[in-house]
Amino acid sequence: MTAISVQKLVKEYPRPDGGVLRAVDDISFTVEQGRIFGLLGPNGAGKSTTIKVLTTLLPPTSGTVLINGFDVVTRSLQVRNNLCVVLQENAVEVFLTVRHNFLTFGRFHGLSAAQVEKKMGRVVELFGLQEVLNQKPIDLSGGLKRRVQVAKMFLVDKPVVILDEATTGMDTFNKRATVNAIREEAQTGRTIILTTHMLEEAEELCDSIAIINHGRIVAGGTMDEVKKMGLQMFYLTLKFNEIGKELQELVQKFAPVKLDIVDNQVSVTVREHHTALNILSLAESTGALKHFEITTASLEDVFVELIDRKRAQEGR
Amino acid sequence: MRNVMAVVYRDALIRLTSLTWLFFDMAVPLLYLLMFGVGFNKAVGMGVTMDGAAVAYNDFFLAGVLSMSCFGSAINQSYGFFVDRDNGIFYEFLTYPMTRGELLLGKMLFQCIMALAQTALTLTAAVWLLNVPLNITLLPLTILGVMAGIAGWFFALSIVAFRIRRNDTFNTVINVAYFVLMFVSSMFYPLDAVPLWLKYLSYANPLTWHTDVLRYLTVGIGSGVVILAESAGFLLFLLVSFWFAQQALKKAA
Numbered sequence: 001m002t003a004i005s006v007q008k009l010v011k012e013y014p015r016p017d018g019g020v021l022r023a024v025d026d027i028s029f030t031v032e033q034g035r036i037f038g039l040l041g042p043n044g045a046g047k048s049t050t051i052k053v054l055t056t057l058l059p060p061t062s063g064t065v066l067i068n069g070f071d072v073v074t075r076s077l078q079v080r081n082n083l084c085v086v087l088q089e090n091a092v093e094v095f096l097t098v099r100h101n102f103l104t105f106g107r108f109h110g111l112s113a114a115q116v117e118k119k120m121g122r123v124v125e126l127f128g129l130q131e132v133l134n135q136k137p138i139d140l141s142g143g144l145k146r147r148v149q150v151a152k153m154f155l156v157d158k159p160v161v162i163l164d165e166a167t168t169g170m171d172t173f174n175k176r177a178t179v180n181a182i183r184e185e186a187q188t189g190r191t192i193i194l195t196t197h198m199l200e201e202a203e204e205l206c207d208s209i210a211i212i213n214h215g216r217i218v219a220g221g222t223m224d225e226v227k228k229m230g231l232q233m234f235y236l237t238l239k240f241n242e243i244g245k246e247l248q249e250l251v252q253k254f255a256p257v258k259l260d261i262v263d264n265q266v267s268v269t270v271r272e273h274h275t276a277l278n279i280l281s282l283a284e285s286t287g288a289l290k291h292f293e294i295t296t297a298s299l300e301d302v303f304v305e306l307i308d309r310k311r312a313q314e315g316r
Numbered sequence: 317m318r319n320v321m322a323v324v325y326r327d328a329l330i331r332l333t334s335l336t337w338l339f340f341d342m343a344v345p346l347l348y349l350l351m352f353g354v355g356f357n358k359a360v361g362m363g364v365t366m367d368g369a370a371v372a373y374n375d376f377f378l379a380g381v382l383s384m385s386c387f388g389s390a391i392n393q394s395y396g397f398f399v400d401r402d403n404g405i406f407y408e409f410l411t412y413p414m415t416r417g418e419l420l421l422g423k424m425l426f427q428c429i430m431a432l433a434q435t436a437l438t439l440t441a442a443v444w445l446l447n448v449p450l451n452i453t454l455l456p457l458t459i460l461g462v463m464a465g466i467a468g469w470f471f472a473l474s475i476v477a478f479r480i481r482r483n484d485t486f487n488t489v490i491n492v493a494y495f496v497l498m499f500v501s502s503m504f505y506p507l508d509a510v511p512l513w514l515k516y517l518s519y520a521n522p523l524t525w526h527t528d529v530l531r532y533l534t535v536g537i538g539s540g541v542v543i544l545a546e547s548a549g550f551l552l553f554l555l556v557s558f559w560f561a562q563q564a565l566k567k568a569a
């Protein structure tokens with residue numbers, strides 16, 4: 001079942017000079033129920049604007065957005081009934097205790113105090129909030145406030161969860177907890193859309209992604225598809241006891257994307273799997289190879305490459 | 317209704333965290349009444365003349381106090397939108413499964429509940445301390461009138477709060493507007509005694525309509541037909557404000 005369908009979405013903001021800014025420019029994607037979808041892109045790409053349309057905060061300029069089959073324009077109340085969201089901006093009741101934050105949030109989503117209390121234990125443990133349950137967020141650190149905001153999503157079981165850079169400001173430990181919680185929720189059948197700057201987070205979590213820049217999708221598909229768009233790269237790091245002069249020439253013959261030799265360390269970037277292996281066996285044959293490492297392209301590299309390509313295409 | 321009550325519950329929790337706020341909320345109309353009442357009552361001496369009859373200033377001014385505190389409560393409650401916006405929770409509210417109207421109604425209802433206590437205090441003080449001859453039979457209507465006043469002004473001020481996104485600008489605009497509205501109304505003086513231009517202007521002011529209705533309900537001053545027209549006028553003002561407030565809220569994100 002398709003949980004989220006975005007078709008030809010356009011969102012324009014008025015500009016002070018009387019013109020318009022097209023923050024989202026003809027974006028389409030769908031997310032199946034129970035899947036995790038990532039929206040990636042640099043600052044100002046249009047991620048949050050897309051999220052705001054999905055959550056009925058802003059009406060689309062044109063295009064159609066359906067959440068569990070409900071149109072965000074004509075059935076906005078039903079749409080809100082089907083989702084909960086962590087907005088990019090902080091959103092906590094700073095004057096209420098963390099416990100009361102949970103109770104009010106639950107009540108707004110139709111849960112009684114008893115129902116919230118029942119679920120609170122697990123959520124509090126998951127996000128390490130035991131100590132601060134009776135404190136007010138006005139007295140808490142930024143990362144803790146964010147944890148309170150994110151934790152609320154796991155109290156209710158709305159079918160669609162939307163997370164706009166949810167882990168911003170969290171330390172590594174809590175990022176991990178959040179990532180794990182998100183994955184668990186997806187396994188129970190909840191559909192998740194997230195935006196992130198943490199590329200390894202998307203890589204780790206998402207079933208599919210869309211990379212957007214200037215409001216347009218520059219690449220999209222399943223994680224594997226995106227990686228295979230001729231963007232695949234292998235990074236070899238080779239450490240030698242000593243390096244002979246001929247090695248540089250030999251490696252150059254493989255026409256690597258990039259080659260750096262510093263002291264006794266060679267760093268090579270190549271596109272093909274077999275090229276990487278051939279270079280490695282060449283290195284081994286010198287008898288002086290001390291240490292090697294091969295890593296594949298991270299989403300970050302894919303992302304930089306895509307944006308570079310796009311720029312080249314646009315002649316910039 | 318469940319959603320409206322969720323808003324009331326939330327606002328109640330917030331208000332209870334600040335006893336100072338709660339105290340002043342309750343005490344302000346009382347202070348108005350005692351300060352203006354005692355002061356002006358002395359200064360004006362034999363009171364004001366309404367429809368040819370002399371009326372003690374305290375009796376006259378009670379309705380002014382009530383309508384003033386409705387306006388004050390509405391300012392406080394609409395200012396809350398700026399606080400919620402600063403905390404970001406305002407935007408999250410807009411993603412909760414409730415209509416924009418329910419959010420506004422919940423906020424209004426909470427303020428009305430607060431007003432019940434406020435009004436009870438004010439009326440008790442008026443009767444016991446200032447000997448105002450309060451019409452007890454019309455008391456339920458007086459309470460309804462107070463609630464309508466809060467609703468009308470809260471919706472109207474919310475429109476301003478949603479359109480003006482800066483709280484400093486909001487404060488300035490509302491302060492000036494409040495001052496002008498009070499001056500051009502029947503809150504402090506009978507309109508028979510003022511220049512004609514001011515009288516006409518005052519009758520175009522919902523604050524006058526509201527005050528006049530409350531004055532009729534509390535101490536029986538005013539003519540039935542005019543009061544009926546003013547009630548209808550204020551009700552219309554309330555409904556139109558509610559409609560525009562919902563529209564403004566839809567564009568507030």
Ligand SMILES: Nc1ncnc2c1ncn2[C@@H]1O[C@H](COP(=O)(O)OP(=O)(O)OP(=O)(O)O)[C@@H](O)[C@H]1O
Nearest residue numbers: 013021023041042043044045046047048049050088
């Ligand atoms: N309310 C607004 N009015 C006018 N322009 C806006 C508004 N909100 C966003 N924009 C503009 O729209 C574009 C997209 O912004 P958006 O917040 O969607 O980006 P983003 O991808 O979420 O960026 P970030 O990674 O920084 O959060 C930007 O150019 C931004 O300046």
Ligand SMILES: [Mg+2]
Nearest residue numbers: 047048049088
């Ligand atoms: Mg953003």
